Amino acid sequence: MDAITTKSLTKVFEVDNQLLIAVDDLSFTIAEGSIVAILGPNGAGKTTTVRIMASIFYPTKGEVSIRDLDVVENSLEVRSHIGIAHERPSFYERLSGRRNLQFYAELYDVPKDEIDTRIDEMAIQFDLEDAIDQPVASYSKGMRQKLSVAKALIHDPPILILDEPWSGLSPGATRDLRRKIQQLGTQGKTILITTHNLAQAEQVADHLLIISQGKLVALGTPAKLRAEYHLLFELTVRLDEKDANEYKELESLDGVRNVIREGTALKIEVENFGKTPGILKTMIEAGAQIHEVRENIPSLEDIYLNLVEVDA
């Protein structure tokens, strides 16, 4: 069973008597247990897409199924399968963190006799034991973000949606949240993360879903996207000063796309690192004194910028 399936998903809003296409003919499938980073520029349609998945908005056209349940026809059941931490972690400020979680636990049908135990577990997991009985008004941004994820998990949903979870977090809180997401991933939950934080997404996501102007640009593992869009690996070889000018002919080797000289270093763009031994052998046979070799895999940022710029 797939966790999420969309077919020709389209969402149109009417803004000031004008039609705005927020999501345009999106079709994709997300397998159970995946951690998917949904990437895209501002206004790309990321939040609208996850709101439709969570049955907060209904599609204008097309279909969305969550674990084979249609988001329109089975909206209540769909919502109970999903835990969502919203972009703005907002709570009833005058109430304590515990009272807020109790409220959502009741709405999500957590058995009454389990609610307090679950809340205590969440407080421990998210390091909120000292704050859980304090009014949310006294919480820092990081604590609110943790409480927001705790709220999303209170009913132990199989699918977790995190909308910009790292927004405004300190480095420590960012790391803690990343570890928590990785831990949840090992428990088999399907996790969708909309984010601009490519560095964090790269560390947690096993799949990338890139959207631009409401359209699907790419979906796949980082490795698949690198291969599919021919992103080049970069081999940096630092040489003696005297050797640095002499290896333009490396471009003629199989698998080498480009060679750029930067000081005493050569940056060699290759299709994959399987070519490295052959390249180095050629250089050594030609008499080069090699001091350092570094392999740079294209980052998520490279993939993202490449795809979004191509799309734009």
Add this chain to the structure above:
Amino acid sequence: MRWSKVWSIFRKEFDDVIKSKYILFSLLIMPFLLLVILPLTTYLPIMLDPSATDSDDLSFFLDFKVTENWAQLTEFQQLFIIFVEFNWIYYLLIPIILPTIIAADSFAGEKDRGTVEGLIAAPITDNEIYLGKISTSLIPTIAVTWIYSIPFVIITNIFSQQILEYNYLPNLRFFILVFFVTPLATVISINIMIWASTRTSTTRDAQQFGSLLLLPLMLILINIAGLSVIFSNVYLLVGIVVMLIISYGSYRFGLSLLDRERWLAST
């Protein structure tokens, strides 16, 4: 309809509301002013200076038969009864004004706080949200109004014993106004506030806009209460039927306005 969800929303809202000093102060002080202080300031001058009621301006009211024993009463006693009856006008301001404070916080407050998205992402129906939130305004308002009816009746009867030599309240009009008109006026007021909340983006805007929309309701209720004194309780019963229709219509209309996308989009 799952009443457990309505109950969850009501309990959460109630816990939230009573933690607001501003709302709690309004819930306790406004009825105290209207149902304790105002009757005292009305009755005391009559008691202390009965000659003040000899004014020709008040003689107009004496032509109406407000009670069965009207002809047997002195002018002073008749005027006291008129004063008691017209205190109902102040009484009916409570179920109109109090819900504006709670309902604005409950509906527009969700937008202010940004909690609306969490609420509508939960597996609950629009009807459950709506009923839960209406109950939050309805139950405290009716409870406070009914509780404050007790000192109102006691104060009135203390003076009534002195002037009429019997307890004037509770009478039939009391029961009709307290148990029928008050809940209906509260329901209408809440639904008007909800409508105002869907058209505004902050609690303050909702209160200001809603209060303006409530003016016609106030005039209708003053009219019903006032004319029922002059004419008869039949007028009051007709008013209740009209209010019942308006209450149901405003409930359906309010529910139809609870468009999740619009609610979320206006945050």
